Amino acid sequence: MNIADLLGFLSEERFIPELKAKTKDEALEELTDLLVEANLIRNKHLILEMLHRRESVGSTGIGHGIAIPHGRTTAAPELIIAFGRSSNGIAWEAIDGKPVHLIFLVIAPPHEEDNQYLPMLGKLVEFLHDENNRKKLLEIKTYQEFEELIKA
Amino acid sequence: MNKNQLDLLVALQDIDLMLKELDDVKQLGFEVRNEGAEALEKAREELTQKIGKPLLGKYERLRARYKRAIVPVKGDTCLGCFMRLPTYLITHKDKHNQIITCEGCGRILYWLE
Numbered sequence: 628m629n630i631a632d633l634l635g636f637l638s639e640e641r642f643i644p645e646l647k648a649k650t651k652d653e654a655l656e657e658l659t660d661l662l663v664e665a666n667l668i669r670n671k672h673l674i675l676e677m678l679h680r681r682e683s684v685g686s687t688g689i690g691h692g693i694a695i696p697h698g699r700t701t702a703a704p705e706l707i708i709a710f711g712r713s714s715n716g717i718a719w720e721a722i723d724g725k726p727v728h729l730i731f732l733v734i735a736p737p738h739e740e741d742n743q744y745l746p747m748l749g750k751l752v753e754f755l756h757d758e759n760n761r762k763k764l765l766e767i768k769t770y771q772e773f774e775e776l777i778k779a
Numbered sequence: 780m781n782k783n784q785l786d787l788l789v790a791l792q793d794i795d796l797m798l799k800e801l802d803d804v805k806q807l808g809f810e811v812r813n814e815g816a817e818a819l820e821k822a823r824e825e826l827t828q829k830i831g832k833p834l835l836g837k838y839e840r841l842r843a844r845y846k847r848a849i850v851p852v853k854g855d856t857c858l859g860c861f862m863r864l865p866t867y868l869i870t871h872k873d874k875h876n877q878i879i880t881c882e883g884c885g886r887i888l889y890w891l892e
């Protein structure tokens with residue numbers, strides 16, 4: 628698996644260059660709402676319940692302004708990714724205590740034939756470990772630029 | 780929100796899925812607190828108290844047999860056994876709230892649409 632495969636699970640309608648959300652709860656809801664609007668899920672409460680539960684186990688804020696809320700849920704039809712950015716930053720109880728600017732939501736069904744969920748999460752973490760990539764993600768303006776960065 | 784039994788079961792299965800992969804996500808570099816699994820077990824316990832005993836028993840039996848007790852329906856197909864479901868189930872008015880099992884495999888159905 629390659630980081631460019633991420634583009635198969637994301638699309639322009641699940642890309643928010645500037646989140647309205649000011650809190651973690653609002654951000655999770657804003658991103659989940661995108662999935663409802665795209666008709667990918669019908670019950671957002673189940674998704675949010677799972678995401679909040681995941682946060683209770685340990686923050687998905689992995690440091691350096693990044694959060695990757697994630698989890699499997701019976702309510703997800705397939706592996707789905709959404710992206711949101713906050714220039715002001717959102718408190719996420721991240722491991723380094725810093726506010727979060729880049730958020731990747733990753734949800735997956737209980738079972739996938741090709742098991743891409745965990746490898747995709749791993750690739751994402753790896754990609755975001757690179758300071759250069761983080762910097763560029765903060766600067767890009769359009770989904771096209773986002774695609775170019777991921778493909779590069 | 781007043782939740783129906785099906786949604787409670789889905790939440791229960793989601794906890795079971797999470798428990799299974801805690802070590803995997805930890806290995807990827809995510810924070811999983813030491814007491815994380817314990818917190819999930821506690822949430823699981825609280826949830827099971829809201830689910831009727833016979834239904835909970837059914838969930839556990841199906842889980843023991845198939846690993847996942849609840850399976851999604853995509854289109855008109857049970858994604859557990861890939862049997863096409865009869866029309867009367869597809870058009871069931873209250874299918875998002877009722878416990879409906881697949882006639883092929885017996886698993887509980889979650890309707891994606």
Ligand SMILES: [Zn+2]
Nearest residue numbers: 857860881884
């Ligand atoms: Zn079946």
